[in-house]
Amino acid sequence: MMRKTLTSVWPLFFGLGIIGVCIGAQGSLLGIRAELEGFDIRVTGLLMSAYYVGFLLGSLRAPKILQRVGHIRAFAALTALASITILVHSLIIDPWTWGLMRLLTGFAVSAIYVVAESWLNQAANNRSRGQLLSIYMVTMLAGLSSGQFLLKLADPASFELFTLISVLISLAAIPILITATPMPSFEAARPVSIKALYHLAPTGLIGSFLINTCYAMVLGMGAVYASKLGMQVDEISLFMAVLVVGGMLLQWPLGKLSDRMDRRSVICAAAFAALLFALVSGQTGFAADNRHLLLALLFGGCCFPLLALYLALTNDELTSDQAVGASSTLLLVGGIGATLGPFMISLTMERWGAPGFFWCLAAMSALMAGHAFYRRLIDPLPAAGEPSSFQMQAPSPVGSGLMKSPPSEN
Structure with missing residues (x-):
């Protein structure tokens, strides 16, 4: 039963693993690049905080987005947004622009997590849910840690790493978007x-x-x-x-x-x-x-x-x-x-x-x-x-x- 479940959700784990790699690489890359560009330490702190503002907003707004347009289209739009925002960092070296891009990235990533976890919730039963969520968490942690090594592939002062991360985010979406696995509906809880x-x-x-x-x-x-x-x-x-x-x-x-x-x-x-x-x-x-x-x-x-x-x-x-x-x-x-x-x-x-x-x-x-x-x-x-x-x-x-x-x- 567990093998059948994993077979049905492997595109999701593949995509989430790559997204985890991109998240890990992007945060460290921007921190290093901010230092190279001579940003004030307080400005850099605000830039990094902007990601979590977006993350919070995304988690609160994602249910309404999913109810309105459905999981497939929401996932496609969110990965496109995350892919675009990392490229803008390399094109416009400006703290205000970076802050806005970090906010949009956080929004996109958090909503992607909502889509992913609702998919897992639908795929699992009570006997397999704990194992499936543990695999999910290990996948994300492994991605976050391995993503740090992307920094060794190119000079952080150039545009190559930004482009690579954008390409990987787009790649992560392909297996998920072409899968035949049905998506769940979404009902927000009253907090x-x-x-x-x-x-x-x-x-x-x-x-x-x-x-x-x-x-x-x-x-x-x-x-x-x-x-x-x-x-x-x-x-x-x-x-x-x-x-x-x-x-x-x-x-x-x-x-x-x-x-x-x-x-x-x-x-x-x-x-x-x-x-x-x-x-x-x-x-x-x-x-x-x-x-x-x-x-x-x-x-x-x-x-x-x-x-x-x-x-x-x-x-x-x-x-x-x-x-x-x-x-x-x-x-x-x-x-x-x-x-x-x-x-x-x-x-x-x-x-x-x-x-x-x-x-x-x-x-x-x-x-x-x-x-x-x-x-x-x-x-x-x-x-x-x-x-x-x-x-x-x-x-x-x-x-x-x-x-x-x-x-x-x-």
């Missing part, structure tokens, strides 16, 4: 209010804000940090890839551990470890013996899996009829955090230089560890219901909580 969700699952809500802020800081400004340390392009690509791979390697072990004990304890311990690795990384900088890569691997491994743990913790506290609406509220709160992240860390780097990158991440890790520890103290009992099963999550997930089980669309 749970932020106030109501805070009363139901305070750790999950606050944690989703903090961890999405960290994700955006790393993916948006990590390449800028590495460039300011004097790393060459191949060293920057390896540094960024190692951060993401660390999160991919430790997601499953930390998730399974959280299924066997209070998730807040696991979150507190992992966030505290991330705090320590961030502090040491800030002191180490760029080390000739590659200690900075080991520290990046360990920081990513301790920090990035926390998103999935926060989502699982939230689901532990909810009934089945609350879960769909609550997921869209978590998306909203996480999107706000992601929007603030790159600009926040740019201010820190302006004040304390390149080490400010990891100082800021250390502060965010301290907030996550401290909040989880506080909630564990004042509410020592675990969730009353059965723990929800752990599922791997990619950075800035979107869409999985926005749809109900839909019928097929012609």
Whole structure:
């Protein structure tokens, strides 16, 4: 049964893998190019934040777009938009233009995720859904990490990399657009209010804000940090890839551990470890013996899996009829955090230089560890219901909580 399901959705995984490669390459490429063009660090932070503004807007507007034009045409239009915007970056070197293009890219990518996850939701049944979504998340994480190595293929100061990314985005759409697999219809969920969700699952809500802020800081400004340390392009690509791979390697072990004990304890311990690795990384900088890569691997491994743990913790506290609406509220709160992240860390780097990158991440890790520890103290009992099963999550997930089980669309 699982083999049959994978056969039906392989075009989607192929396309998403390539899109993940493009997202990973594009973020780092623009960070490096902004440094080469002499953009002010605060301007670069705002540019990177614009992507997450678009990402948030796209996730909120995508349901209406899909209801109006359908999945196939929406996917075609969105991939075309993402392909065009990356080319404009190479044609017009201007912060205002780049900011608008980043916003449009974020809008397109988030809506593409909504299409993809609704397709997976329709293809899976209750026995295969967890496995299918885990494969989806691994595909996206593998794409994000491997995309960093595209930077080694050409000079970031030229137009070739921008063109290559545009071509790959277009390529990603071809198998999906010619598949005969029926697309699902889409029904938007009514969100749970932020106030109501805070009363139901305070750790999950606050944690989703903090961890999405960290994700955006790393993916948006990590390449800028590495460039300011004097790393060459191949060293920057390896540094960024190692951060993401660390999160991919430790997601499953930390998730399974959280299924066997209070998730807040696991979150507190992992966030505290991330705090320590961030502090040491800030002191180490760029080390000739590659200690900075080991520290990046360990920081990513301790920090990035926390998103999935926060989502699982939230689901532990909810009934089945609350879960769909609550997921869209978590998306909203996480999107706000992601929007603030790159600009926040740019201010820190302006004040304390390149080490400010990891100082800021250390502060965010301290907030996550401290909040989880506080909630564990004042509410020592675990969730009353059965723990929800752990599922791997990619950075800035979107869409999985926005749809109900839909019928097929012609």
